[in-house]
Amino acid sequence: MMRVAAFVLLLLCTACGDDGPPAAPSGPPQRIVSTLPGITEMVCYLGACDRLVAVSPYCDYPAEVERLPRVKVHPFDVEAVLRMKPDMVIVDERLHRQDLAVIRKRVPGLLVLDTSRSLDSVMASMKRLADVLDTDEARTQAKRWDVRAAVEVYLHEPEGKPRVSVLIVGQWDPLYVMGKGSLLDDLVTTCGATNVAWDLEGDASGTFSEELVLERQPDWILTPRTPMPDRIRKRWKGVPAVKNGRIVDGSGDDLVRAGPRVLEGLHRLARLLREPIK
Amino acid sequence: MSGRWIMAALFVVLATGAALCMGPADLSPGDVWGALTGDEADSVKHTIVHRVRLPQVLLGLLVGAALSVSGVLFQALLRNDLAEPYLLGVGPGALLGVTIAAVFFAGSADASTVPLLRGVFAFLGAIGVAAIIFSFARKGVRRTSVSVLLAGIAIGAFVHAIATGMLHTLDDWPRVVRWLLGDLSLAEYQQVAVLGAVLAVGGLAAWAWARDLDVLTLGEEAAWFGGVEPRRSLWLLGGLACLLAAAAVAQCGLVGFIGLVVPHIGRRLFGPGHRTLIPAAALLGAGLLVLADGLSRELHPPQGFPLAVVTAALGAPMLAWLVHRKAG
Numbered sequence: 001m002m003r004v005a006a007f008v009l010l011l012l013c014t015a016c017g018d019d020g021p022p023a024a025p026s027g028p029p030q031r032i033v034s035t036l037p038g039i040t041e042m043v044c045y046l047g048a049c050d051r052l053v054a055v056s057p058y059c060d061y062p063a064e065v066e067r068l069p070r071v072k073v074h075p076f077d078v079e080a081v082l083r084m085k086p087d088m089v090i091v092d093e094r095l096h097r098q099d100l101a102v103i104r105k106r107v108p109g110l111l112v113l114d115t116s117r118s119l120d121s122v123m124a125s126m127k128r129l130a131d132v133l134d135t136d137e138a139r140t141q142a143k144r145w146d147v148r149a150a151v152e153v154y155l156h157e158p159e160g161k162p163r164v165s166v167l168i169v170g171q172w173d174p175l176y177v178m179g180k181g182s183l184l185d186d187l188v189t190t191c192g193a194t195n196v197a198w199d200l201e202g203d204a205s206g207t208f209s210e211e212l213v214l215e216r217q218p219d220w221i222l223t224p225r226t227p228m229p230d231r232i233r234k235r236w237k238g239v240p241a242v243k244n245g246r247i248v249d250g251s252g253d254d255l256v257r258a259g260p261r262v263l264e265g266l267h268r269l270a271r272l273l274r275e276p277i278k
Numbered sequence: 279m280s281g282r283w284i285m286a287a288l289f290v291v292l293a294t295g296a297a298l299c300m301g302p303a304d305l306s307p308g309d310v311w312g313a314l315t316g317d318e319a320d321s322v323k324h325t326i327v328h329r330v331r332l333p334q335v336l337l338g339l340l341v342g343a344a345l346s347v348s349g350v351l352f353q354a355l356l357r358n359d360l361a362e363p364y365l366l367g368v369g370p371g372a373l374l375g376v377t378i379a380a381v382f383f384a385g386s387a388d389a390s391t392v393p394l395l396r397g398v399f400a401f402l403g404a405i406g407v408a409a410i411i412f413s414f415a416r417k418g419v420r421r422t423s424v425s426v427l428l429a430g431i432a433i434g435a436f437v438h439a440i441a442t443g444m445l446h447t448l449d450d451w452p453r454v455v456r457w458l459l460g461d462l463s464l465a466e467y468q469q470v471a472v473l474g475a476v477l478a479v480g481g482l483a484a485w486a487w488a489r490d491l492d493v494l495t496l497g498e499e500a501a502w503f504g505g506v507e508p509r510r511s512l513w514l515l516g517g518l519a520c521l522l523a524a525a526a527v528a529q530c531g532l533v534g535f536i537g538l539v540v541p542h543i544g545r546r547l548f549g550p551g552h553r554t555l556i557p558a559a560a561l562l563g564a565g566l567l568v569l570a571d572g573l574s575r576e577l578h579p580p581q582g583f584p585l586a587v588v589t590a591a592l593g594a595p596m597l598a599w600l601v602h603r604k605a606g
Contacts, residue, residue, distance in 0.1 A: 215303040
């Protein structure tokens, strides 16, 4: 009886024991797992594509990463990640917030980046990644991107001009939009426009009342990959964006991926939103 | 008696008026009235009222009525005060049908036929679950209505799990929440017309069989003496109850509590006779659901609350109060 009790106690101790996070290897990482397309693009932009050993199922750029093994990242598959024997796993703070405490305990060399909130957060993530990769090429590339970003922002930030309003749709049924705190919102506001879902609470995106769209009359609508359904087009026929055909595909990777190509997205968006409003 | 009818009708009118005035857009009751009676078809207020709120309110009225009448029928057929479409698994069965239509036909079928497929599959799902439950009831008079209800809860939970699992594969949580917790926000006049027709047929048929329902509530033997064939009535009226519940679920997802609470309120106010109970439940259910939907839009803007959260928040205290009064 005592033996059984001792065994159960031992099992409980093992189950409840917290050894803390696994030790991270010293020196710059050589086997990296990236869990987000934007992060993968950053790693490659900084010249470390050859250090990637696995990526998320959604990573498809640049072409070099297409041959890499995939790991499930949402929900986070710890076992699949550990099987790749990584010395660094890069996750996004917002995407993995729910699981972060558990991942931290089980994955060695975890790097948490906050990439998807704004241009500034992309910039900060790029710098941090360059420091971690610890090569001259990475630091130079990060600095170059930083300067380019500052120039793009300067060029596209209009002053004193009338602001247009934009609705950023993530999904039509039910209506799901991007609000403050999302990268697209930051890009739109950088271009001098206002996001009509400025009061959306929660984590940057959420369901949104259709009548507020009708009341706030957006001049532009950025759409997801799926086109605007006919029934919504009919209901919104009085909205300036629909009336004037100002509905643009906002699902391009350059707009939705928090990575180096976001500056191209900003450029594209700024040119679009600068078109005169009737 | 007539005073109660006037009160019920007044409740529906007031609830409809209040729901038309509720929502995140800044519209006063005067604006709403102006939009309803004026002819400024191009104004923003007119568009909000006519294209968003009015179809939503009309669909809410019909969904509330359909669920309530379905609840009345199930409670009478199974002689159990707890019987209602959601608890019996008929609602989850309809949801499974809707999910199958969404998963297998959304991409392949013509967009205009998807709502029809959704309705047909919802009915098949509901009737499938009901057939299993009724086969328990069919096995004899000895089987208590409690065991039938328990079977319904078990099958409902199983079917609900399958539907949720299938919705999960869509990797689309906003849509999952919409179907699991009810949503009327994308209501269209075509949906109103379809559900209106189903409710008219189903409601009138139920009303025509009101006497049979009265007799059935007295028990199987009494039903035989009263000239009612219980098995035939169970399938016929049960099918009707499934049709009404499935039609409601196909339009707006799962909404609990209405089918449970409203028949009790109706019985309390109008008595147990089904000739009056069916239209009374339809009126009260319509008013209650439209009020809940208005609140779901008004609270927590601009996102709103899921409809089922508000119906449960309104319905649960009402049911508790009724039980307390009955016990007293």
